[in-house]
Amino acid sequence: MTFDFDKKQILSKKDKSSIQGIDPGIKKLVNLINSHKDYYTTSSCAGRIQLILQGKKKCDSEWLLKSHKMVLLKDVKKALKQYAQGELWFRQEAMILHVCCRTVEAANLILNFARQQGFKRSGIMAMNRRTIVEILSQEKVDTIIGLDGKIVVDDNYLELLIRIANSKLKSNIKKIKNLEKSLISF
Amino acid sequence: MTFDFDKKQILSKKDKSSIQGIDPGIKKLVNLINSHKDYYTTSSCAGRIQLILQGKKKCDSEWLLKSHKMVLLKDVKKALKQYAQGELWFRQEAMILHVCCRTVEAANLILNFARQQGFKRSGIMAMNRRTIVEILSQEKVDTIIGLDGKIVVDDNYLELLIRIANSKLKSNIKKIKNLEKSLISF
Numbered sequence: 001m002t003f004d005f006d007k008k009q010i011l012s013k014k015d016k017s018s019i020q021g022i023d024p025g026i027k028k029l030v031n032l033i034n035s036h037k038d039y040y041t042t043s044s045c046a047g048r049i050q051l052i053l054q055g056k057k058k059c060d061s062e063w064l065l066k067s068h069k070m071v072l073l074k075d076v077k078k079a080l081k082q083y084a085q086g087e088l089w090f091r092q093e094a095m096i097l098h099v100c101c102r103t104v105e106a107a108n109l110i111l112n113f114a115r116q117q118g119f120k121r122s123g124i125m126a127m128n129r130r131t132i133v134e135i136l137s138q139e140k141v142d143t144i145i146g147l148d149g150k151i152v153v154d155d156n157y158l159e160l161l162i163r164i165a166n167s168k169l170k171s172n173i174k175k176i177k178n179l180e181k182s183l184i185s186f
Numbered sequence: 187m188t189f190d191f192d193k194k195q196i197l198s199k200k201d202k203s204s205i206q207g208i209d210p211g212i213k214k215l216v217n218l219i220n221s222h223k224d225y226y227t228t229s230s231c232a233g234r235i236q237l238i239l240q241g242k243k244k245c246d247s248e249w250l251l252k253s254h255k256m257v258l259l260k261d262v263k264k265a266l267k268q269y270a271q272g273e274l275w276f277r278q279e280a281m282i283l284h285v286c287c288r289t290v291e292a293a294n295l296i297l298n299f300a301r302q303q304g305f306k307r308s309g310i311m312a313m314n315r316r317t318i319v320e321i322l323s324q325e326k327v328d329t330i331i332g333l334d335g336k337i338v339v340d341d342n343y344l345e346l347l348i349r350i351a352n353s354k355l356k357s358n359i360k361k362i363k364n365l366e367k368s369l370i371s372f
Contacts, residue, residue, distance in 0.1 A: 003222060104312065126290065126310040126317070134309075143329030144350055157338055164330055 003102045005132070007040040010100075023048075023068045025173055026095065029180045036186070037103040039110065042132065047095045047172040048141070049165045052077050054087040064088070070166040073159055080151060090158075092165035094137035094172050095119075101131045110135075112180030113186065117179040137175060139168035189288045192197075192316070193226040196286075200318045204239070209254045211359055212281065215366045225289040225296065228318065233281045233325070233358040235351045237265050240273040248309030251275070256352040259345055266337060276344075280323035280358050281305075294362035299372065303365040323361060325354035 011034060022030050025046030033039045051065040065071070065079035080088075101107035107124045114122045114135045121136040141164055145153045153161075197220060208216050211232030219225045237251040251257070266274075287293035293310045300308045300321045307322040311365035327350055331339045339347075 107312075123320075124312040126312060128292075132311070140328055141330075142326055144327075144346065147346065152343055155338075157343075160330065160333065161339060 001059070002104050003100075006100070008151040010040055010042060021053065025068060026097065026176055029097070029176055029183070032180060032183055033099055033110075038106040039147070040100050042098045044097045045093070045095065046136070046176060047169050048093055049162075049169065050074065050093070051083075051090075053083070056104045058099075068167055071162060073155070073162055074159060076162060080146075083146055083149065083151070086146075087113075087144060087150045090143055090145045090161050092139070092141040092168055093174055094168070095135070096137075097135040099135065101132045101133055104131055107131050107133050110183075113182050114179060117182055118175050119179070135152055135179075137172050138140055141165050141168065144175050163166045189286075192286070196226055196228060203285070211254060212283065212362055214314040214361055215369070217281070218366060219285055219296075219371055224292040226286050228284045228285045230285050231279070231281065232362065233316060233323070233355050233369060234279055235348075235355065236275075236277045236279070236318075237262065237331075238275045238277055239269070239271075240275055240316055248269055256355055257348060259341070259348055262344060266332075269332050269335065269337070271335045273330060274337075276327065276331045276347050278325070278327040278354055280354070280360055281321070282323075283321040285319045285321065290317055293317050294317050295372070296369075299368050303368055304361050305365070321365075323358050325358050327351050327354065 022044060023046035026044050028040050032042050033041055046068055049065070049067045049071050053062040053064060055061040063095065064082050067075070082184055099107075099110060101110065104124070111122055111124060111133050114133070119135050119137055121138055123134055123136075125132045125134050141161060143161070145151060145158065145161075188352035208230060212230050216227050216230050218228055232254055235251070235253045235257050236249055239248040239250060241247040250268050251262065253261070260305065285293075285296060290310070296311060297308055297319050305321050305323055307324055309320055311318045311320050317319070327347060328349070331337060331344065331347075
């Protein structure tokens with residue numbers, strides 16, 4: 001009964017993520033999956049828009065902005081006031097969800113649902129003898145906007161990046177809702 | 187003997203990729219892996235820089251430039267002359283390598299080598315009952331540079347994107363070489 005033991009352990013653990021809890025945009029989907037006896041989620045992010053001060057290593061990076069909702073130019077401009085040095089990146093990331101599955105058959109089942117709803121890059125991963133389905137979306141933006149303390153893009157371009165990132169975030173949320181609906185009876 | 191049969195089949199098949207063959211930057215690594223009795227590669231890309239005319243679906247997309255080597259501003263400017271409409275994206279992608287492994291133990295072995303050489307996002311995937319290790323690097327740039335037939339970035343910004351993409355491609359090649367070295371005696 002290792003699966004049931006692990007599920008209980010994982011779901012009772014305190015959330016260690018920076019936002020201390022599950023993103024509202026993905027909470028319903030996560031709860032739905034966790035209510036099924038053959039699955040539990042091990043990590044989730046609904047997608048986000050970030051301004052990242054890139055360090056040499058990931059642990060050296062700093063976030064000037066991290067949002068799981070759409071952002072406005074004024075939010076970004078406000079965050080940019082803190083920027084003084086280094087490489088600054090505008091990054092929009094799509095949903096990522098890890099689902100631990102009781103069996104390979106269970107993994108294939110949820111994987112098929114995910115692929116049908118447009119999460120094309122999803123796959124099954126083996127991790128520490130557990131079978132994990134990684135459900136991934138592709139929508140992304142990833143570009144430099146500041147170098148050595150100087151913003152290298154103009155407001156028009158920044159607005160375009162924001163518009164595209166917001167629209168990708170929106171279509172991502174729609175896909176999450178569709179996956180949620182398709183899983184209601186599974 | 188399914189593994190050996192599959193290995194023979196796959197390695198004798200004609201390459202269907204757009205460049206008709208293995209990228210020179212990753213060929214030595216691919217040959218090294220394929221020379222080991224417990225492994226064979228199923229797909230590989232050493233990393234690339236692209237100008238993509240984004241379609242609604244991936245199959246509708248067109249490439250104005252696709253390079254596995256570093257690019258110059260003049261190469262990009264030349265490719266941009268073909269741009270007349272739609273959304274144009276500048277994208278730099280890192281190495282991706284799929285290695286089919288005889289056993290889970292063999293998969294874990296090569297996975298450890300890859301992670302030690304900085305391919306942090308690598309993992310084991312189950313695909314059609316085969317055990318595949320996906321070796322991935324993270325270096326990337328992904329941003330819009332043209333909208334409705336109009337280039338939306340200036341030459342300075344384009345040069346910066348190219349400089350960063352080239353440098354990421356270069357550090358990616360270095361990581362490939364290091365992985366190659368570390369696998370020589372495996």
